[in-house]
Structures are given as structure tokens and as C-alpha cells.
Amino acid sequence: MNREMMCIIGSLLLAGHAGQPGGLARSVFTIEDPPVDFEVIDADDGSGEYFFDGIGDFGPFSTFNDAVLGSFGEARSMAEFDISAFSVPPNESIIAATFEVKLTAIDVFGLGIDGDIPESLAVDGYVADGIEELSDFQIADGNVLDSVPTPDPWVGQVLSFDVTTFVAELVDAGESFVGITVRAETFGGLMMEEGGGFPRLTIETSGPGCPADVNGDGVVDVLDLLAVLGAWGETGELPEDVTGDGVVDVLDLLEVLGAWGPC
Numbered sequence: 001m002n003r004e005m006m007c008i009i010g011s012l013l014l015a016g017h018a019g020q021p022g023g024l025a026r027s028v029f030t031i032e033d034p035p036v037d038f039e040v041i042d043a044d045d046g047s048g049e050y051f052f053d054g055i056g057d058f059g060p061f062s063t064f065n066d067a068v069l070g071s072f073g074e075a076r077s078m079a080e081f082d083i084s085a086f087s088v089p090p091n092e093s094i095i096a097a098t099f100e101v102k103l104t105a106i107d108v109f110g111l112g113i114d115g116d117i118p119e120s121l122a123v124d125g126y127v128a129d130g131i132e133e134l135s136d137f138q139i140a141d142g143n144v145l146d147s148v149p150t151p152d153p154w155v156g157q158v159l160s161f162d163v164t165t166f167v168a169e170l171v172d173a174g175e176s177f178v179g180i181t182v183r184a185e186t187f188g189g190l191m192m193e194e195g196g197g198f199p200r201l202t203i204e205t206s207g208p209g210c211p212a213d214v215n216g217d218g219v220v221d222v223l224d225l226l227a228v229l230g231a232w233g234e235t236g237e238l239p240e241d242v243t244g245d246g247v248v249d250v251l252d253l254l255e256v257l258g259a260w261g262p263c
Contacts, residue, residue: 027205029086032197036080036130036177037064040137043073043111060132064199065104067121067182068189071112076183077192078136080128081201083167084176092205097167099123099145099180102198103157108189118188121159122147125166128179140181153190158198167203211242212259220259228252 038060060078068075079099088094107115126140146161163180170178178201182192192198214224216239231240231248242252 027089027092029203029205031081031083031201033195034079034081034199034201036082036128036132037078037194037199038062038132039064039066039075039077040134040181041073041075041111042137057134057137060134060136062132064192064194066108066189066191067118067184068108068111068113069118069184069187070110070189071187073111074183075111075189076137076140076181077199078132078140078179078181079199079201080130080136081178081180082130082176083171083178083203086171086203088171088205092207094164094168094171094203095206096202096204097162097164098202098204099161099163100198100200100202101159101182102193102196103153103155103159103190104193105155105191106153108191111189113187113189116188117153118150118184118190119186120147120149120184121190122183122185123161123163124181124183125163126179126181127170127175128177130177136179137181140179145180147185150190163201167201171203210259210263211239211244212256213263214239214242214256218263220256220261220263224256225253228256 040060041058043058064077064079066075067077106117109115123145124140124143125145126136126143128136145163145166148159148161150159167178180201184190210220212220212224214227217223228240228242228248231238233248234240235247238248240248240252242255245251
């Protein structure tokens with residue numbers, strides 16, 4: 001690098017960029033203890049046979065506490081989260097949505113279950129309306145959002161399910177409620193907490209990325225500045241080309257200085 005360029009860079013550094021710290025905006029929206037949660041049991045439809053198809057539903061029962069798949073039926077817990085007060089902040093987008101439940105018991109009995117533990121729990125999603133309804137069981141069935149293995153569960157364990165895509169679609173569509181049902185995927189049952197912060201839905205949003213963080217360590221600092229200087233004049237798709245205009249030059253340097261700080 002020639003002396004003139006070093007003088008320019010030195011002047012920029014001496015001038016200092018005391019602006020706001022660089023980085024991406026991040027927001028978190030959490031709903032705990034949803035006002036609408038309930039249980040539906042799919043059991044004997046009167047014929048003595050059990051199809052696990054929504055026929056012969058019982059409920060809804062105003063409690064959120066179990067996920068059971070037995071030889072005489074199944075039970076699923078349903079939660080409906082009111083997201084009408086949620087809106088994506090300007091210049092941000094949904095980057096994650098997590099549904100969480102907390103286990104309260106692993107010795108479950110009934111519907112043919114004798115303390116058996118399912119290999120995994122799954123969550124299915126549906127467009128909810130904030131009303132406890134038997135039909136929600138069938139509406140949700142088969143719309144699997146995520147599955148979590150439960151080979152060795154323990155009381156107090158928190159299970160997290162990724163429901164990002166589903167929640168983002170409902171938000172984009174302007175829906176007011178997110179409906180999620182928890183079920184055992186294989187023979188067995190587990191009990192879950194109702195209250196104390198569970199079940200819980202957390203939506204995270206974030207603004208645009210942080211291209212000035214050239215080395216990706218979460219902060220824009222002298223290391224990123226040195227990376228740009230080290231690639232000075234190079235062309236092509238490079239992380240040092242912060243502006244994305246195809247060449248590493250003084251514009252990229254200015255971007256780094258302008259975004260100085262935590263990313």
C-alpha cells in the first residue's frame with residue numbers, strides 16, 4: 001500500500017467514528033401460559049376399535065398436561081397463543097420461533113400405557129381461533145412442525161421445538177392465533193407443566209446482517225479493518241468487499257468504520 005493511501009486511512013482513524021455501535025437490531029417477543037390451552041383424547045368411538053384418526057374424540061378438557069399414545073387411544077395437549085399484539089419491527093424479520101414445554105412426570109398410566117416412555121414428542125401446527133374445540137385435534141393432525149427425541153427424559157426437562165416457518169407464515173397472513181398440539185410419536189406418554197411460564201412461545205426478529213463484520217466474530221473492530229486493507233484492490237465476491245460493489249476500496253473501509261462496535 002502506498003504512502004498516500006496510508007495517510008488517508010490514518011486521517012480517517014484520527015477523525016474517529018464515534019457514531020452509534022454497528023450491528024443488527026434484535027427483538028424478542030415471548031408469550032407464556034397462553035390463556036387458551038386444553039386437552040383432547042381420541043379413544044373408543046363406540047365400536048370398540050381405536051383408529052387414532054380424530055373419530056371418537058373426548059373433550060376438550062381445560063388442561064394442558066399430557067402427550068400419550070397408547071393401545072386404547074391417545075391424548076394430545078393443545079395451546080393457542082394470541083399473537084395479535086405482535087408485529088415485526090421495521091426493517092426486521094422473524095429469524096426464529098420456539099415452542100417450549102416442561103416435563104413434570106415420566107411415569108404415565110392410562111390408555112394402555114403403563115409407565116412407558118415414547119421415543120419422541122412432536123408438535124403439529126394449526127390456525128387457531130382462541131376457542132377450545134374438539135375439531136382442532138383433526139385440523140392440526142399431520143401438520144408436523146418439529147420432533148424432539150425423548151429417550152431418557154427427566155422431570156423438569158424443557159423441550160424446545162422449532163416452529164419458525166409456521167409462525168412466520170401465520171404472521172405474514174395476519175392471523176391472530178398460533179395453535180400448537182403436542183403428541184407422543186411412539187407408544188408411551190409424558191406429562192407437561194401448565195403454568196409457571198409453560199407452555200411458552202418465543203419469537204425472535206432481527207435486522208439485516210452485519211457485512212462489516214468481515215471475520216464474523218460478532219464485532220466490527222481493527223481486525224475487520226486490517227482484513228479490508230489486506231485485500232485492498234482485489235475484485236470478485238469477497239467478504240472484504242463490504243459494499244458488494246465488486247472491488248475492495250475506500251468505500252469498504254468507510255463501511256467498516258461506520259459500523260464500528262458490537263455486531
